[in-house]
Amino acid sequence: MSSSATGAAKPTVTVTLDGSNRSTRLPVLSGSIGPDVVDIRKLYGDLGVFTFDPGYGATASCESKITYIDGDAGVLLYRGYPIEQLAEQSDFIEVSYLLMYGDLPTPSQLEAFRKGVTYHTMVHEQLRRFFDGFRRDAHPMAVICGVVGALAAFYHDNLDINDPHQREIAAYRLIAKIPTIAAWAYKYSIGQPFMYPRNDLSYAENFLYMLNAVPSESWKPNPILSRAMDRILVLHADHEQNASTSTVRLAGSTGANPFACVAAGIAALWGPAHGGANEAVLKMLGEIGSPENIPQFISEVKDKNSHTKLMGFGHRVYKNFDPRAKIMKETCHEVLAELGIKDEPLLDMAMEMERIALSDDYFIQRKLYPNVDFYSGIILKAMGIPTSMFTVLFAVARTVGWVSQWKEMIEDPSQRIGRPRQIYTGATQRDYVPVDRRG
Numbered sequence: 001m002s003s004s005a006t007g008a009a010k011p012t013v014t015v016t017l018d019g020s021n022r023s024t025r026l027p028v029l030s031g032s033i034g035p036d037v038v039d040i041r042k043l044y045g046d047l048g049v050f051t052f053d054p055g056y057g058a059t060a061s062c063e064s065k066i067t068y069i070d071g072d073a074g075v076l077l078y079r080g081y082p083i084e085q086l087a088e089q090s091d092f093i094e095v096s097y098l099l100m101y102g103d104l105p106t107p108s109q110l111e112a113f114r115k116g117v118t119y120h121t122m123v124h125e126q127l128r129r130f131f132d133g134f135r136r137d138a139h140p141m142a143v144i145c146g147v148v149g150a151l152a153a154f155y156h157d158n159l160d161i162n163d164p165h166q167r168e169i170a171a172y173r174l175i176a177k178i179p180t181i182a183a184w185a186y187k188y189s190i191g192q193p194f195m196y197p198r199n200d201l202s203y204a205e206n207f208l209y210m211l212n213a214v215p216s217e218s219w220k221p222n223p224i225l226s227r228a229m230d231r232i233l234v235l236h237a238d239h240e241q242n243a244s245t246s247t248v249r250l251a252g253s254t255g256a257n258p259f260a261c262v263a264a265g266i267a268a269l270w271g272p273a274h275g276g277a278n279e280a281v282l283k284m285l286g287e288i289g290s291p292e293n294i295p296q297f298i299s300e301v302k303d304k305n306s307h308t309k310l311m312g313f314g315h316r317v318y319k320n321f322d323p324r325a326k327i328m329k330e331t332c333h334e335v336l337a338e339l340g341i342k343d344e345p346l347l348d349m350a351m352e353m354e355r356i357a358l359s360d361d362y363f364i365q366r367k368l369y370p371n372v373d374f375y376s377g378i379i380l381k382a383m384g385i386p387t388s389m390f391t392v393l394f395a396v397a398r399t400v401g402w403v404s405q406w407k408e409m410i411e412d413p414s415q416r417i418g419r420p421r422q423i424y425t426g427a428t429q430r431d432y433v434p435v436d437r438r439g
């Protein structure tokens with residue numbers, strides 16, 4: 001194959017099939033920032049060959065205006081705004097509006113959006129009964145995956161994905177109800193009464209309230225912890241075409257309803273290589289036990305045969321510090337200081353691990369840096385959130401990203417069902433042999 005650029009205005013890539021006289025010229029597309037992209041859509045028609053890219057490391061699956069990552073520079077932008085500015089100056093509801101609608105809201109737009117989300121936080125009372133069907137010790141990710149999928153059975157009035165108004169209502173419902181469902185999954189697991197949402201609280205405060213309050217006690221939000229929760233939600237709100245978002249888009253490309261698509265996203269998020277990593281980091285730190293065991297653990301990680309990974313390290317796109325990890329580390333210190341925790345052995349161990357890993361050739365050569373999950377578990381643990389809820393919290397935050405990406409996809413006129421191809425390496429055609437003539 002050969003490639004050539006023909007002029008600055010409209011570059012193309014020419015692909016020639018060696019050994020034949022067939023070639024095709026493919027357009028090169030440019031986004032507003034980021035690397036150019038070769039449009040291979042006519043490759044199969046022209047040359048009869050597909051492309052092969054397991055894990056999609058070199059394939060753009062869609063056009064999107066929502067989130068941009070420069071993995072080499074460690075940059076993350078939501079609708080063009082740097083994550084650092086949003087984490088510092090905005091809040092989760094404003095960021096949700098930004099992700100969904102593309103621009104920062106005016107004061108009245110923000111107020112209307114905040115109110116719209118707040119007034120959809122209750123779930124249908126009959127949805128409560130779903131929780132009773134789960135074993136008490138069920139993982140809350142299993143519970144929220146089931147219950148979010150079940151929302152489709154309750155909201156028949158907004159399942160027509162071709163109606164913009166119904167899409168809008170579904171988006172509000174998902175963003176508003178996911179904290180209620182998540183908090184109830186936790187309450188169910190510890191046998192405490194479900195707490196109904198409170199409309200006088202902010203999104204983050206209300207979530208903490210539903211997680212931590214009990215009917216017999218009064219409950220007041222702690223501003224530092226609410227701010228930390230809000231920041232965690234902002235940092236996790238979207239991350240372009242990651243595994244769970246791509247799952248939501250693929251499910252949505254079939255015309256499936258948004259509740260089913262988000263349930264599919266939750267299922268994909270659960271894996272330890274993705275959202276499950278925050279839970280896995282704490283498990284890993286617990287198993288290492290103390291700082292003197294870190295060098296031994298690091299050599300295990302470097303041993304190919306051990307299949308041990310340094311959880312919370314590495315990323316498909318970031319080949320530099322994950323900007324979210326930097327903010328998480330700062331927030332971690334703030335939260336521990338607010339809670340009067342002077343000595344947190346897990347934090348000490350995480351920082352020592354980071355120091356050792358960042359000076360080790362194995363990690364340097366592979367450009368492995370801490371990702372968002374490395375410090376988030378320590379903050380959440382300090383805030384009293386149980387480990388099994390860490391990935392659930394990620395799902396609560398990511399729901400707005402999934403919903404925004406799903407809406408963008410449905411509203412894209414060029415949208416088609418997602419349908420990858422394959423290299424078939426199985427048996428070629430053969431004739432059936434009756435069982436009595438086999439062996």
Ligand code: CMC
Binds near residue numbers: 276309310
């Ligand atoms: N510990 C040790 N080695 C690693 C790690 C790690 N955490 N991550 C990657 N590597 C090695 C990997 O073995 C490979 O080595 P080699 O070239 O010798 O075969 C090299 O680095 C390249 O890694 P890769 O597996 O090809 O990278 P990937 O893009 O397919 O995987 C990842 C990305 C995030 C799945 C992986 O880095 C990982 O499993 N990290 C630990 C889990 C984790 O923290 N996940 C959270 C990601 S951020 C939040 C989110 O997405 O939800």
